[in-house]
Amino acid sequence: MKTEDTTRGGETARSPAFAARWLRARGRVGRRAAGIAILVPLISAGLTLAQAYLLATILHRAIVDQVASASQTGAILSLLGLVAIRGLLAWIGEAAGIRAAEDIKQAIRRDLFATLMRRGPDWMRQRSSGELASQILDQVEALDGYFARFVPAMIAAAVVPVAFAVGLMPVDLVVGIVLLVTAPMIPLFMALAGWGAEAASRQHLTALSRLSGMFADRIRGLLVLKLFGRAEDEIVRVRSASDEFAERTLAVLRIAFLSSAVLEFFAALGVAGVALYVGLTYVGLLDLRGTGFTLQAGLFCLLMAPEVYMPLRTLAAHYHDRASAKAAVTSLAATFENLPPVDEVVTAPGSPWSPSGAIAVTARHLTVETPDRGTILSDATLDIAAGETVALLGPSGIGKSTLLEVLARLRSHQGQIELGGVPLADIDEGALRRHVASLGQRPRLFHGTIASNIRLGRADATDAEVRLAAERACVLDFADRLPEGLATPVGERGRGVSGGEAQRIALARIFLRDPALVLLDEPTAHLDIETEARVMRTILAFAQGRTLLIATHSMAVAALMDRILEIDDRQRILVRAPDLTAEPVLAQGVA
Numbered sequence: 001m002k003t004e005d006t007t008r009g010g011e012t013a014r015s016p017a018f019a020a021r022w023l024r025a026r027g028r029v030g031r032r033a034a035g036i037a038i039l040v041p042l043i044s045a046g047l048t049l050a051q052a053y054l055l056a057t058i059l060h061r062a063i064v065d066q067v068a069s070a071s072q073t074g075a076i077l078s079l080l081g082l083v084a085i086r087g088l089l090a091w092i093g094e095a096a097g098i099r100a101a102e103d104i105k106q107a108i109r110r111d112l113f114a115t116l117m118r119r120g121p122d123w124m125r126q127r128s129s130g131e132l133a134s135q136i137l138d139q140v141e142a143l144d145g146y147f148a149r150f151v152p153a154m155i156a157a158a159v160v161p162v163a164f165a166v167g168l169m170p171v172d173l174v175v176g177i178v179l180l181v182t183a184p185m186i187p188l189f190m191a192l193a194g195w196g197a198e199a200a201s202r203q204h205l206t207a208l209s210r211l212s213g214m215f216a217d218r219i220r221g222l223l224v225l226k227l228f229g230r231a232e233d234e235i236v237r238v239r240s241a242s243d244e245f246a247e248r249t250l251a252v253l254r255i256a257f258l259s260s261a262v263l264e265f266f267a268a269l270g271v272a273g274v275a276l277y278v279g280l281t282y283v284g285l286l287d288l289r290g291t292g293f294t295l296q297a298g299l300f301c302l303l304m305a306p307e308v309y310m311p312l313r314t315l316a317a318h319y320h321d322r323a324s325a326k327a328a329v330t331s332l333a334a335t336f337e338n339l340p341p342v343d344e345v346v347t348a349p350g351s352p353w354s355p356s357g358a359i360a361v362t363a364r365h366l367t368v369e370t371p372d373r374g375t376i377l378s379d380a381t382l383d384i385a386a387g388e389t390v391a392l393l394g395p396s397g398i399g400k401s402t403l404l405e406v407l408a409r410l411r412s413h414q415g416q417i418e419l420g421g422v423p424l425a426d427i428d429e430g431a432l433r434r435h436v437a438s439l440g441q442r443p444r445l446f447h448g449t450i451a452s453n454i455r456l457g458r459a460d461a462t463d464a465e466v467r468l469a470a471e472r473a474c475v476l477d478f479a480d481r482l483p484e485g486l487a488t489p490v491g492e493r494g495r496g497v498s499g500g501e502a503q504r505i506a507l508a509r510i511f512l513r514d515p516a517l518v519l520l521d522e523p524t525a526h527l528d529i530e531t532e533a534r535v536m537r538t539i540l541a542f543a544q545g546r547t548l549l550i551a552t553h554s555m556a557v558a559a560l561m562d563r564i565l566e567i568d569d570r571q572r573i574l575v576r577a578p579d580l581t582a583e584p585v586l587a588q589g590v591a
Helices: 016-026 031-063 069-124 129-141 144-168 173-182 185-220 222-227 231-282 295-317 319-336 400-407 429-435 450-457 463-472 499-511 529-542 555-559 584-590
Strands: 361-370 374-384 389-393 414-419 436-439 517-521 547-551 563-567 573-576
Touching (some): 031 295, 069 319, 129 319, 173 295, 185 222, 185 231, 389 555, 436 499, 529 547, 529 555
Parallel strands (some): 389 563, 436 517
């Protein structure tokens, strides 16, 4: 599935402008908490101004006016109260920033997962599952610092230094001008360093994604690597990727240290300039004021000079969060092929669809192409009546499994498909999964018990219902021979059970549901004749009042169906007359 890598106005989804706009739009999700995180530093800045003025006043009165400490108890308590309030505000602001970041990350992960579900297995099988997992986990986590720390720091850095510099001008015009001139130089040089930081962060996150995907895939295939003696070679490859990631990390750190050095240089220059000016004024070597310079005014300017640069220091400390976030968005856009614009409502396909019984299946001008095998079906036609049982025949590799995946909307196609008269593309994803049951040749079993794997078909099923489904699918034939029965553990991907046993466990999942359309791919493969007959008997009984399509190589299974379809070598779907004389033992067993 190919998507356009552009947004409105020709802006590419991987451009810095798109990344910045996408991040700003995403910030609306945690608007309330983010607003608190932004407002707190501004309130704290006002308290800082009051704190510096009060401290300067206390010292002036104690040193110049010789006022006793006892007479300033109220002022000292007020000063301590301001310090305590600022500490409390800092905690509130940090907590609000974390809350906003968590809400935004959760929303992004939910949307990315929904994107994966819309793309389907056909899109995902062309990509590394480890890399996709890394994108949703690691790359989204890289946005945390941007929303939790950088955005509040950016607003504070844009407002507070200018406000402080202007606020100092009535006290001393020279000090205010010095601070007003030097403060903007810091963001300017930080932006220059930030261009390099963003490029380095993009390479760093790409290396992290590659390393995470490689590690996850190697862990999943560890058994195969050991069996074929390739474990040592893969260790070398993982070590090489780890070394590359370490080099990228050091590159990001070097740029971060450079931006910090730029900040410290200009901050020290500004504070030193104010201190030099105040000192020379006090000793009479410099007179730019024309009026006397009180101790209170001088102390107030000296106390406020570092505070002017404090928001910029905080911004510099979190400036790499911005570069990391923009690089993460670029990586996400590259992996997911153009992130959907967040200012548009993106919904899953879907008018309400709730069939009350069996449904008809029709397809017109159906063409299916795969990247590895080319064209599977070409301008094919399919008609299955509601409640009909149909067998799909054809040699291996002809496209039977692919057709079932197309009907279950697990693979892209061209042409028109309707289920119960409703276009397949218009059916809501949740409704489609409720009313269409599909079983592939290699069903996925997860780590857990046999019962828990069956219960995936319906999470609220009782133990009795699970056991009944297991009995109908002939799972009890082997489960009851095990010491723990249905509570027997099963390894990831069905380790511990055979292919036929895994097929029956997956079939039991379907028996827990109430689908209108049942799509089965070789449900009796790996079974002996007797077990095959029993399984087919339960499948046909379950199919009463439902539409059933079975892809099979077995003529005995096909003979039990109402109708037989076949995919020929010309990529068409043809009707084939059933051979009622084939394998009569199975037919009698089912009858």
